[in-house]
Structures are given as C-alpha cells and as structure tokens.
Amino acid sequence: MQEEDLKTKKEPSQKRANKTFDLILRTAAELLEDEGFEKLTTNKICAAAGMTPPALYRYFPNKYAILSELALRLMKLQNSELVRIGSKVREEGISRELMIDVLRQQVVVTQEHPGGVGILKTLYATPQLAEIRLSSHNDATQSILAILPELSERLGERAAHLRARLLVEIGNGLIEMIAENPDLDANVLIADTADIFLFHLEK
Structure with missing residues (x-):
C-alpha cells in the first residue's frame, strides 16, 4: 500500500x-x-x-485512510498529555503519584476518544498502519527524553532512547490490557505500572 x-x-x-x-x-x-x-x-x-x-x-x-486519520487524532491527544505533564515534572520532579497521574490520563484519553480502544488494537494488528504507530511512538519517546534530559546524561543517548521507548510500549500495553479486561482492577494495574516506570527511570 x-x-x-x-x-x-x-x-x-x-x-x-x-x-x-x-x-x-x-x-x-x-x-x-x-x-x-x-x-x-x-x-x-x-x-x-x-x-x-x-x-x-x-x-x-479507502478505510485505511479513515483509520489513519482517527489514529493520528488519538495519538496527538495521547502525546499532548505527555507534553502537559512536562511542566509538572520540572516543578515537582518525578514521583510515584505523578507517574500514576500520567498513566491514568493516557487510559482516560484513549477510552474517551471515539473508537479509541479499537484504534489502538488495529494499529498493532494492521501492517498497513504500522508506520503511523511507529511514528507516534517515536514522538512519545522524544517527549519523554525532552521531559527527562537527565536520562540521556546518565545513560547516554542510545540507552536512554531505548529505555524511553520501552516505557511507551509498556504504557500502550497497559491501556490495551485495561480495555480488554474490564473485570481487572485498573487502579492496581496503573499503580504497578507506575512502579515499573519509576524503576526504569531511576535505575
């Protein structure tokens, strides 16, 4: 295509x-x-x-172009949340509460966006749309690195990029897991993921 x-x-x-x-x-x-x-x-x-x-x-x-536009809108909202949280990080520093807030907002944005959960799942399952997903994840990775420049200073650029990208993938996995398993305790999952984030950011 x-x-x-x-x-x-x-x-x-x-x-x-x-x-x-x-x-x-x-x-x-x-x-x-x-x-x-x-x-x-x-x-x-x-x-x-x-x-x-x-x-x-x-x-x-075609339908791929429609989904592409839907995905771009969703990814823009998700990534804007990362930019929003940047000012809080600069003011307050990294904390477990802040990580929980970031993750909760990512879940809420996706769930409230029209077709959000379906869009997220389709981006992973449809090869034709892989470039959109990869581009968005790279933007999110760059946002994390911009918010936390000390990560690159401590680990070096390549290692910091890899770690930030891993956090993006874990975050998306969390959103999909919560969406597909409404019987699970979302608050517990978000808190546990926040602990994973803190571990990888401080390691």
Whole structure:
C-alpha cells in the first residue's frame, strides 16, 4: 500500500464539509468499536452515516485512510498529555503519584476518544498502519527524553532512547490490557505500572 492511500484526499475548508468529514470519522469510530476493523467497510460507513460512497470518497480513498486519520487524532491527544505533564515534572520532579497521574490520563484519553480502544488494537494488528504507530511512538519517546534530559546524561543517548521507548510500549500495553479486561482492577494495574516506570527511570 502506497503512502498516498493512507492520506485524506481533501481537507474540508467549509463548515458543511467539516461536518461531513467529522461524520465519516465519528461513524467509522463507532463501527470500529462495535464490529472491529476486519468487518469495517466504506459501504458500511456510508450506510450508517446516511451518505453515498462518492461523498465519502471525496475525502478518503479507502478505510485505511479513515483509520489513519482517527489514529493520528488519538495519538496527538495521547502525546499532548505527555507534553502537559512536562511542566509538572520540572516543578515537582518525578514521583510515584505523578507517574500514576500520567498513566491514568493516557487510559482516560484513549477510552474517551471515539473508537479509541479499537484504534489502538488495529494499529498493532494492521501492517498497513504500522508506520503511523511507529511514528507516534517515536514522538512519545522524544517527549519523554525532552521531559527527562537527565536520562540521556546518565545513560547516554542510545540507552536512554531505548529505555524511553520501552516505557511507551509498556504504557500502550497497559491501556490495551485495561480495555480488554474490564473485570481487572485498573487502579492496581496503573499503580504497578507506575512502579515499573519509576524503576526504569531511576535505575
């Protein structure tokens, strides 16, 4: 699949177009959550949104491009939380409570984002979308390194990058685990993961 196949064909420039664009994304997110990516088709999105295929294809060439846009929006929200927490770290330093706050907010952002859990799972399961996931994880890794420059000073750039990237992967695993196992105690899982984060940041 070419990179162009994952991009929107047309960015909405008018209020009405924005509504159509958002309707497509919102409908796709709901179907993704209910039925999963394999059963998601542009025809189903059109039927559920009450629009014709030509109207959808004005903006998206295929379902991968739709999911790509949904994923980019989710990843932007997730990564913005890391930036937000940076000021707290500079003011208060690293603590267990702060790590718990970071992880809890990542879980909340993903769960509250339309189709968030389905998007996260699909990014790991769909090779065509791997580059989006990898790019976002690299951005999150760079955010961690920017928030904690002492990590690179202590470990060296390569080792610090590897450790920060590991934390990103563990964090995403936590979000998926909580989403797929609602019977588990999310507070315990978040607290235990915060301890893992602290161990790797202080080691």
